[in-house]
Amino acid sequence: MKPFMDENFLLSNKTAERLYHEYAANEPIIDYHCHLSPQEIWENRSYDNLTQVWLYGDHYKWRAMRANGVEERLVTGGEGVGDYERFAAFAAAVPKTIGNPLYHWSHLELRRYFGVNEILNEANAPVIWEKVNAKLRQPEGFRVRDLIVKSNVEVICTTDDPADTLEYHLKIKQLEDFKVQVLPSYRPDKALEINRATFLPWIGRLEQAVGRKVADYEGLLSALEERAEFFHETGCRVSDHALDVMGYADATREEAAAIFAKALAGNAVTDEEERKYKTHTLLFLGRIYSRLGWSMQLHINAARNNNSRMFDRLGPDTGYDSIGDSAVGGPLVRLLDAWEKDGELPRTIVYSLNPTHLYVLGSAIGSFQGGGIPGKMQLGSAWWFNDTRDGMLEQLRALANLGLLGRFVGMLTDSRSFLSYTRHEYFRRILCNLIGEWAENGEVPGDMELLGGLVKDICYGNAKRYFGFDAQ
Ligand SMILES: O=C[C@H](O)[C@@H](O)[C@@H](O)[C@H](O)C(=O)O
Numbered sequence: 186m187k188p189f190m191d192e193n194f195l196l197s198n199k200t201a202e203r204l205y206h207e208y209a210a211n212e213p214i215i216d217y218h219c220h221l222s223p224q225e226i227w228e229n230r231s232y233d234n235l236t237q238v239w240l241y242g243d244h245y246k247w248r249a250m251r252a253n254g255v256e257e258r259l260v261t262g263g264e265g266v267g268d269y270e271r272f273a274a275f276a277a278a279v280p281k282t283i284g285n286p287l288y289h290w291s292h293l294e295l296r297r298y299f300g301v302n303e304i305l306n307e308a309n310a311p312v313i314w315e316k317v318n319a320k321l322r323q324p325e326g327f328r329v330r331d332l333i334v335k336s337n338v339e340v341i342c343t344t345d346d347p348a349d350t351l352e353y354h355l356k357i358k359q360l361e362d363f364k365v366q367v368l369p370s371y372r373p374d375k376a377l378e379i380n381r382a383t384f385l386p387w388i389g390r391l392e393q394a395v396g397r398k399v400a401d402y403e404g405l406l407s408a409l410e411e412r413a414e415f416f417h418e419t420g421c422r423v424s425d426h427a428l429d430v431m432g433y434a435d436a437t438r439e440e441a442a443a444i445f446a447k448a449l450a451g452n453a454v455t456d457e458e459e460r461k462y463k464t465h466t467l468l469f470l471g472r473i474y475s476r477l478g479w480s481m482q483l484h485i486n487a488a489r490n491n492n493s494r495m496f497d498r499l500g501p502d503t504g505y506d507s508i509g510d511s512a513v514g515g516p517l518v519r520l521l522d523a524w525e526k527d528g529e530l531p532r533t534i535v536y537s538l539n540p541t542h543l544y545v546l547g548s549a550i551g552s553f554q555g556g557g558i559p560g561k562m563q564l565g566s567a568w569w570f571n572d573t574r575d576g577m578l579e580q581l582r583a584l585a586n587l588g589l590l591g592r593f594v595g596m597l598t599d600s601r602s603f604l605s606y607t608r609h610e611y612f613r614r615i616l617c618n619l620i621g622e623w624a625e626n627g628e629v630p631g632d633m634e635l636l637g638g639l640v641k642d643i644c645y646g647n648a649k650r651y652f653g654f655d656a657q
Contacts, residue, residue, distance in 0.1 A: 195614040201621025208637035209613040212645035213339040218597040223353035231328045235317045236268035242601045244504035253278035276310035286573045293607035336606035345369040347412035348390035351419045368420040377463045379448045402442035413473045425482040433516035436461035474531040481531045486538045508538045514545040521553045536565030547587035560592030577615050594648040
């Protein structure tokens with residue numbers, strides 16, 4: 186039996202071991218999509234205890250706790266509930282998470298950041314709590330920026346609304362002693378979600394950001410463009426869209442303007458009107474991304490906020506989402522083609538939360554490669570419910586079968602925790618194991634320079650060249 190999580194964790198053969206230790210492990214991290222708070226980076230937040238790091242914002246852990254029968258007050262907190270009680274409830278759930286990536290993530294985090302090699306459970310929870318907290322409370326070494334630097338991170342792209350001031354990104358840039366690039370990503374979901382309760386209040390925020398009234402559709406588009414320019418000046422090179430349901434409907438500028446006017450007057454719009462408005466506005470935005478040389482991420486098919494009782498109580502991103510199954514192939518191809526035919530298709534990364542769409546997406550993007558840009562169209566890394574060992578393998582295999590694995594821009598954390606950089610380690614081990622297996626089976630040459638170069642590119646080099654974060 187192999188020891189649990191030793192240095193060759195997930196590496197099942199000699200080639201995989203060499204690929205990981207000699208080529209992958211020391212590559213820097215370009216985390217081109219996450220949900221970290223730039224404010225916490227600027228403030229260099231410190232933590233009093235492990236619950237603050239682990240349980241204050243991690244909906245993956247919350248789901249596991251609920252499934253283990255833990256009461257909600259211990260999951261997301263409640264009157265009179267202490268941080269230790271919450272940690273103990275999580276620790277008791279950990280042994281049940283065997284087979285779930287949480288089991289690996291949690292133990293990797295304990296090992297890599299805190300040197301704790303014990304296997305967490307209910308019995309040793311008090312000891313581990315004390316050990317980790319003692320480290321977290323040291324004046325140096327465990328604050329947010331220390332964790333980032335320790336993880337060998339070169340770039341972090343946060344997720345930001347066009348109306349955001351980006352004040353913390355601007356401040357972080359001025360730090361003399363912190364050279365990691367913390368850049369915004371432009372995520373205009375609220376501009377597109379015309380039928381949601383967030384729409385009108387968000388228009389108000391946008392008005393504040395541009396300092397003028399958004400009285401009509403032209404006003405909206407010019408405000409969105411102005412914000413994109415501002416994001417660009419602040420170092421933004423990626424946009425992101427949550428397209429929970431992928432739709433496409435042609436619309437003229439006049440039609441889109443009329444639909445916007447209807448929503449602005451406080452009226453609901455029909456499903457078809459919503460599709461038209463979204464398509465027209467997204468096409469407009471994509472042209473801006475193309476002009477600015479940005480990469481556009483499309484996150485498709487999340488079914489969000491399924492549990493209305495809990496949504497009313499806790500809001501979004503609290504662990505009540507699942508995989509959507511609306512069709513993506515047809516609308517995606519029409520959307521990409523609409524940009525492509527005018528020569529305005531930006532670099533694009535597509536993700537579907539539905540793993541049955543891997544081949545649909547992987548083949549669709551192959552129809553839009555070109556323009557002399559290596560890997561211009563990317564099949565996004567295994568996202569959220571697919572961010573598992575099996576999910577990553579499926580994504581890597583689909584990509585290799587349909588396109589060019591050697592041009593893949595690799596992994597991201599998509600995370601809300603500063604300890605999640607171990608997810609890059611997890612991915613790198615899985616990648617090296619896959620390629621190592623191919624070599625051991627004689628399916629690819631056992632040429633370490635060739636395979637090691639491929640691994641390095643996927644871990645770091647491709648993302649470095651693709652996003653152009655340096656060209657600022
Ligand atoms: O990994 C899961 C995530 O943090 C998830 O909450 C996000 O992917 C988010 O919904 C988004 O839309 O970007």
